[in-house]
Every structure is written in C-alpha cells, then in structure tokens.
Amino acid sequence: MALPTITIIGSGYVGVTSAAIFANAGYRVYALEINPERLSAIQKGQSFFYEEYINPLLHHAVESGSLIGTNSYKEAISQSDVVFSCVGTPDKPDGSSDLSYVMAAAKEAIEYAKPNSIYVQKSTVPVGTGAKIEDLLASQNKNIAYVSNPEFLREGSALIDSVWFDRVVVGGSNSEANKKVNDIYKHVALAREAIAMRAGIDADNIPKGLKNEYLTTTRSSAELIKVSANAFLALKISFANSIAKLADAAGADIVQVTEGIGSDPRIGRAFLNAGRGYGGGCFPKDVSGLISSGLEHGVELNIMQAASAENHSMPGYIIKKASRHIGDGTFANKRVAILGAAFKANTSDSRKSPAIKIANIMSEKMGAVVSIYDPKAFSEDGIYKELHSDILVCSTVVASLQDADMAIIATDWQEFRDMAPIDYAKHLKGTLIVDAMNCLDPDAVRQAGLKYIGVGR
Ligand code: UDX
Numbered sequence: 001m002a003l004p005t006i007t008i009i010g011s012g013y014v015g016v017t018s019a020a021i022f023a024n025a026g027y028r029v030y031a032l033e034i035n036p037e038r039l040s041a042i043q044k045g046q047s048f049f050y051e052e053y054i055n056p057l058l059h060h061a062v063e064s065g066s067l068i069g070t071n072s073y074k075e076a077i078s079q080s081d082v083v084f085s086c087v088g089t090p091d092k093p094d095g096s097s098d099l100s101y102v103m104a105a106a107k108e109a110i111e112y113a114k115p116n117s118i119y120v121q122k123s124t125v126p127v128g129t130g131a132k133i134e135d136l137l138a139s140q141n142k143n144i145a146y147v148s149n150p151e152f153l154r155e156g157s158a159l160i161d162s163v164w165f166d167r168v169v170v171g172g173s174n175s176e177a178n179k180k181v182n183d184i185y186k187h188v189a190l191a192r193e194a195i196a197m198r199a200g201i202d203a204d205n206i207p208k209g210l211k212n213e214y215l216t217t218t219r220s221s222a223e224l225i226k227v228s229a230n231a232f233l234a235l236k237i238s239f240a241n242s243i244a245k246l247a248d249a250a251g252a253d254i255v256q257v258t259e260g261i262g263s264d265p266r267i268g269r270a271f272l273n274a275g276r277g278y279g280g281g282c283f284p285k286d287v288s289g290l291i292s293s294g295l296e297h298g299v300e301l302n303i304m305q306a307a308s309a310e311n312h313s314m315p316g317y318i319i320k321k322a323s324r325h326i327g328d329g330t331f332a333n334k335r336v337a338i339l340g341a342a343f344k345a346n347t348s349d350s351r352k353s354p355a356i357k358i359a360n361i362m363s364e365k366m367g368a369v370v371s372i373y374d375p376k377a378f379s380e381d382g383i384y385k386e387l388h389s390d391i392l393v394c395s396t397v398v399a400s401l402q403d404a405d406m407a408i409i410a411t412d413w414q415e416f417r418d419m420a421p422i423d424y425a426k427h428l429k430g431t432l433i434v435d436a437m438n439c440l441d442p443d444a445v446r447q448a449g450l451k452y453i454g455v456g457r
Pocket of ligand 1: 151152153154155156230233237270271272273274275276277278279280281282283343344345
C-alpha cells in the first residue's frame with residue numbers, strides 16, 4: 001500500500017527534525033514554512049539551527065525529492081493525507097501559552113485539507129486545545145480526524161531521541177486515525193538502520209534496550225502527558241537545586257547527594273544535576289503554561305510555582321555565592337569570562353538560557369566587564385537581542401579568558417570539560433572558577449592553583 005503523503009507545518013526544532021526523519025523513512029514530505037529564511041534553508045537541505053546529524057538527512061531528502069520546502073498551504077495540504085502541526089507555542093507575558101500560531105495554522109490548513117485526512121498536533125499545547133481545533137475541523141464537514149501526538153525530543157539529541165524513541169503517544173477519538181499515526185512511527189522504526197547510515201551515526205551512539213512503547217490515550221490525556229512530563233523533569237531539577245543550597249549551607253556535596261538518591265530506581269539519576277537551572281524553549285514555558293492551565297480549571301499547582309521560583313533564583317544565587325569569594329565582594333569593573341550561552345550543551349539555541357541571564361546580571365547589575373564565548377549559540381541571530389549590549393562576544397574560549405579575573409562555566413559544553421585546569425590557570429588573570437554546571441572536577445581545578453566554586457559543593 002502506498003505510504004501517506006505528509007505535511008509538516010512549521011520548520012522549527014521539532015518540525016525540521018520530524019521532516020528530516022519522515023522523508024528519510026520513505027515518505028513524501030512537504031515542509032510548510034512561511035519564514036523566508038527558514039524556508040530557503042530547508043530548500044537547500046539545511047537547518048537554520050545546529051543539531052547533530054540533521055543536515056545530512058535534510059540534504060539527502062531534498063536531493064532525492066522526498067522533501068519539498070514550500071510556503072504554500074494549498075500546494076502542501078491539498079496533497080497530504082496526514083498533516084503534522086509543529087508551529088511555535090510561545091508564552092505570553094502572563095505565562096499562559098500563545099496559541100495564535102496553532103490556531104492560525106489549523107484554520108488555514110483546514111481550508112485545503114483533503115476529506116478523510118488526519119490533522120496531528122505535535123507542538124506542545126495546553127490541555128483542551130485539541131477540543132478547539134476539533135470544533136474547527138467539524139465545521140468543515142470533511143471528516144478530518146484530529147490526533148494529539150506530543151513530541152519528546154531533546155535539543156542536542158533530537159534525531160536520536162526521535163528515531164530511537166522510548167514511546168509514541170497518540171490521543172484522539174478516531175481509532176483508525178490513531179493507528180495510522182502509530183504506523184508512521186513503526187515505519188520510522190523499520191528505517192532506523194538506513195537513517196543511521198545516512199546520518200553517519202556510530203553504532204556506539206545508538207540507544208540500546210528501547211521499550212518502543214505505543215501508548216494510545218484520549219486527546220486530553222495525550223496533551224497532559226506532554227506538559228506534565230516536562231513539568232516533572234523541571235521539578236526534579238528545582239528539587240536538586242534547592243537541596244544544593246542546603247548542601248552549600250551544611251557543607252555537603254550535592255553531586256554525591258544526587259548520586260546517592262538517584263541510585264534508588266524509584267527516583268533515578270536523570271535530571272537531578274544541580275546548577276544554574278533550566279532554560280530553553282520548553283521547560284520554562286511548559287511550567288508556566290501548566291500553572292495557567294491549572295488556574296483556568298480552578299486548580300492551583302503550587303508545587304510548580306515553587307519549582308519555577310527556585311529556577312529563577314539560581315543565577316542570582318550563584319552570583320551571590322561567587323561574590324563571597326572575591327576580594328572586596330564586588331564585581332564592579334572586574335573582568336568576567338562567561339563560558340557558554342546556549343541553554344544547554346550541543347545546541348545553538350539560547351532561548352531563556354540561564355547562561356545569558358548570568359551574563360546580563362553581571363554586566364548590567366554588577367557592573368562587571370563581561371566577555372562571553374559559546375561554540376554554537378552565536379550562529380543564531382536571536383541571541384544578540386537577548387544579550388546586554390556591553391558584553392563582548394568572543395570567538396574562542398581563550399579570547400574570552402584572556403585577562404579575566406574569573407570564569408563562570410555557564411553551559412556544560414564538552415570543550416569546557418576537556419580543557420585542562422592548568423590551561424584555565426594559564427589564560428586567566430585571576431584565580432576563580434565558578435562552575436555553574438558542576439561539570440569540572442573540583443580537586444583537579446584546585447591542583448592547578450585555582451579556586452573552585454560549584455553549586456551545592
Ligand atoms: C525538554 C524535554 O527533555 C524533552 O523531552 C521535550 O520534548 C522538550 O523539552 P530540551 O528543552 O531540549 O528538552 O532539553 P533538556 O535536556 O530537557 O534540558 C532542559 C534544561 O534543563 C536545560 O537548560 C538543561 O541544562 C537543564 N537541566 C537538565 C538541568 O539543569 N539539570 C539536569 O539534571 C538536566
């Protein structure tokens with residue numbers, strides 16, 4: 001049987017990754033994107049952001065004709081059997097989700113949708129959004145099925161997460177449509193070897209022992225699974241950060257503490273790394289979105305309010321801790337090198353990055369002379385709008401460290417882990433290393449004659 005033709009609306013992190021994968025699993029895929037720069041990148045077989053393994057797959061798909069970039073809803077949607085909406089869901093100033101892109105995409109797509117096609121919502125939306133889209137679909141009398149199919153990929157490992165998935169969640173009331181969406185992923189699973197080869201993924205990097213679960217739920221449950229999964233992980237991080245503050249006060253080491261508690265399989269070691277807190281396009285807005293959803297339904301999620309407040313406190317907490325270890329306790333006119341700007345390692349994304357927050361507080365509020373370096377983040381334009389204008393952007397780690405009184409490791413790039421402490425000592429003028437990611441070995445740093453400040457250690 002012929003494979004369905006797919007449209008992916010939106011070429012953001014999720015959309016580009018999904019388009020690259022489906023097109024390399026044998027589907028004909030339209031990448032529907034209205035932003036001219038993103039569209040032109042896709043048409044050249046490139047992504048506008050840095051993500052390992054994506055470009056070879058995009059390149060192959062565009063060359064072979066299986067991936068077509070377009071800005072025409074009519075061209076893409078009218079030929080597609082399954083439409084995945086992967087448009088952005090930014091947060092509004094009050095923390096609730098801005099659904100204008102989601103609703104606008106649905107309205108326009110429905111106009112051209114084929115009768116009996118499937119509309120899949122992949123970007124994260126608050127519980128209840130699907131009901132509104134279903135109402136729109138019903139108004140057209142084209143028998144279009146709606147399926148909620150949340151995405152669980154992490155930036156930095158997006159391709160591996162999406163091809164070697166733990167679980168696929170589909171939620172909707174049309175069981176035939178649910179099955180068809182599940183079948184797309186089963187087909188991706190069958191194409192794993194070919195995708196690995198094309199992308200150049202080493203066998204060692206391919207996850208083993210996957211559960212490959214296919215969970216079919218109601219539409220609302222699927223919506224809630226996505227936001228609460230992210231909220232729970234954010235909660236784990238904020239828990240670790242609050243215990244880190246206690247560890248600091250009591251002279252314990254949070255790294256040892258989280259190892260100790262994480263080895264209990266009921267707790268698990270993942271997402272207990274204390275540091276400057278979480279950022280990115282998902283956790284901050286999913287937490288605030290969940291709080292808003294709760295309020296709309298008359299439920300106060302105090303636990304998430306606390307997780308968010310804890311997260312916001314971390315950059316200031318780390319700066320305050322560091323201030324107790326500099327001679328006169330003030331950063332005014334001190335030269336501070338910030339290593340890392342992305343919200344985490346292995347991505348160029350710096351949305352809501354705590355590293356930027358640390359850099360800006362240091363420059364704007366503390367009066368420090370700040371330089372910053374990141375291996376990838378400055379390849380995206382958005383970062384320049386976020387960064388305080390006095391901050392000097394450096395193109396190498398050494399340039400950033402040169403003549404600095406102290407360095408703050410703000411993103412745990414491998415490059416910073418790999419740099420020998422003696423080299424930090426060589427290039428810094430001062431002797432202070434603030435490890436806001438707890439990613440260096442404190443003893444090795446001290447042996448190089450430097451002073452080490454971690455978070456909760
Ligand atoms: C997250 C979810 O993990 C993913 O399943 C979902 O689809 C999208 O949101 P992502 O935002 O790409 O993915 O990154 P993730 O690896 O989850 O990290 C989020 C933030 O938490 C980063 O800023 C990271 O540095 C921070 N973090 C993570 C910690 O501070 N401590 C940890 O232990 C883990």
